[in-house]
Amino acid sequence: MAASMRALLRRAIRSSHRNVGIAAAGAAGPSGCCRPPTTCRCSSDVAGDRSTHFGYETVPESEKAKKVYKVFENVAQKYDTMNDAMSLGIHRLWKDMLLHAMHPQPGVQLLDVAGGTGDIAFRFLEYVRARRERRAALSTQTLLWRHVTDDYAAAGGEAGPPESRAVVCDINKEMLRVGKRKADGAGIGAGLSWVAGDAEELPFGDDQFDVYTIAFGIRNVTRIDQALQEALRVLKPGGRFMCLEFSKVTNPVLSRLYDEYSFKVIPVLGEVIAGDWKSYQYLVESIRKFPDQEEFHHLIEDAGFCCVKHQNFTGGVVALHSGFKLWGARRTSGLPALMPA
Amino acid sequence: MFRRVAVRLVTETGRVKNAALIQRLTDPSASARSFSEVKEAEQPPFDESLLELLVCPLSKKPLRYEAETNELVNEELGIAYPIIDGIPNMIPQDARLLQKDAGASTSPTLG
Numbered sequence: 001m002a003a004s005m006r007a008l009l010r011r012a013i014r015s016s017h018r019n020v021g022i023a024a025a026g027a028a029g030p031s032g033c034c035r036p037p038t039t040c041r042c043s044s045d046v047a048g049d050r051s052t053h054f055g056y057e058t059v060p061e062s063e064k065a066k067k068v069y070k071v072f073e074n075v076a077q078k079y080d081t082m083n084d085a086m087s088l089g090i091h092r093l094w095k096d097m098l099l100h101a102m103h104p105q106p107g108v109q110l111l112d113v114a115g116g117t118g119d120i121a122f123r124f125l126e127y128v129r130a131r132r133e134r135r136a137a138l139s140t141q142t143l144l145w146r147h148v149t150d151d152y153a154a155a156g157g158e159a160g161p162p163e164s165r166a167v168v169c170d171i172n173k174e175m176l177r178v179g180k181r182k183a184d185g186a187g188i189g190a191g192l193s194w195v196a197g198d199a200e201e202l203p204f205g206d207d208q209f210d211v212y213t214i215a216f217g218i219r220n221v222t223r224i225d226q227a228l229q230e231a232l233r234v235l236k237p238g239g240r241f242m243c244l245e246f247s248k249v250t251n252p253v254l255s256r257l258y259d260e261y262s263f264k265v266i267p268v269l270g271e272v273i274a275g276d277w278k279s280y281q282y283l284v285e286s287i288r289k290f291p292d293q294e295e296f297h298h299l300i301e302d303a304g305f306c307c308v309k310h311q312n313f314t315g316g317v318v319a320l321h322s323g324f325k326l327w328g329a330r331r332t333s334g335l336p337a338l339m340p341a
Numbered sequence: 342m343f344r345r346v347a348v349r350l351v352t353e354t355g356r357v358k359n360a361a362l363i364q365r366l367t368d369p370s371a372s373a374r375s376f377s378e379v380k381e382a383e384q385p386p387f388d389e390s391l392l393e394l395l396v397c398p399l400s401k402k403p404l405r406y407e408a409e410t411n412e413l414v415n416e417e418l419g420i421a422y423p424i425i426d427g428i429p430n431m432i433p434q435d436a437r438l439l440q441k442d443a444g445a446s447t448s449p450t451l452g
Binding site: 167173177193194195196197203206 | 391401403425428
């Protein structure tokens with residue numbers, strides 16, 4: 001026991017020396033050089049294979065997906081516990097703020113990509129259910145024809161107002177299994193579906209969903225631009241894209257504290273709680289490699305979203321980006337809407 | 342008993358009304374009870390309403406649910422996506438190539 005603790009401490013000291021050096025270099029980078037907005041990866045055509053980053057490592061693009069899959073397969077069981085430990089429970093507030101910004105109404109169809117253990121989907125269903133109850137409570141006081149006809153329609157077995165639905169899509173089957181078990185345990189079944197799918201090749205038709213969310217998942221996708229294209233495709237015109245992701249802290253003092261915490265404390269927590277140092281090392285490194293708020297904002301605009309906005313939470317530790325799809329598929333091809341497809 | 346439920350699900354696909362759907366969706370307790378009586382190879386019933394949303398990720402065309410093999414089949418490309426524990430696996434690399442002759446299904450997976 002003592003020997004393993006010593007080994008742990010030695011690793012912590014060794015890696016912190018290495019990482020603080022890299023983090024310092026990394027921090028100096030963006031202010032100096034101008035990175036092209038479309039890539040945060042180096043494309044070296046070694047044997048025709050583009051390479052990208054896996055944390056601070058450089059790996060071929062074909063490898064990244066596999067490595068990321070392994071990471072999340074390992075951490076799936078302890079994922080929620082680790083989230084609470086690492087963020088001191090603040091991740092719950094971030095997700096609540098995402099829901100408040102979304103402000104969904106009953107009947108909204110949500111697609112939660114990289115939804116894994118289902119945090120966003122659960123919150124969505126809870127929010128919509130609370131709104132429905134509130135509306136029902138209000139309508140007993142001021143009875144509107146709309147509510148009367150809805151009630152009659154629902155009672156008569158016809159299609160009443162559309163039910164809200166949340167579809168959780170994740171590439172990792174282990175994370176989905178954990179999420180489904182959570183849902184079954186909490187008795188949440190109505191309107192919740194689970195699908196194993198790739199964010200870069202979504203198994204959904206065009207113009208299907210009102211809201212597309214991806215929380216703390218997009219930095220793990222190999223080709224972010226492709227994921228954004230797919231998001232645009234599956235959203236209905238008027239649909240909203242919302243992305244919650246770790247981002248750059250602007251305040252230098254906070255940034256220094258955040259780096260120290262990330263590289264010294266988080267991997268140790270990962271080892272102690274989940275028994276997996278390397279996965280959490282990857283996690284903090286991948287946060288540093290992800291584009292900052294402005295760059296990601298431009299990426300979303302490049303994909304074709306309109307009214308793109310972003311706001312920081314917790315001093316820039318997390319950023320919420322949002323955009324809207326305004327036009328249907330035909331418009332983006334340049335043909336006027338009247339012409340046959 | 343599970344087979345009866347699965348067959349009924351498949352035959353009711355064409356004439357499902359919303360009320361019936363909601364009833365089935367909010368009936369996880371029934372499947373949990375029957376799950377214990379069920380053989381080890383059986384899975385929780387697949388949610389038919391997902392079929393309206395799901396398409397093949399490669400061709401973006403609609404899929405057919407095959408109850409016997411518990412798969413989603415794309416006839417055009419001749420591939421089938423497995424459904425495991427009630428969760429459809431729509432990752433292209435995990436899809437299975439279908440043989441040309443009817444019924445036979447012993448091809449290696451893609452990728």
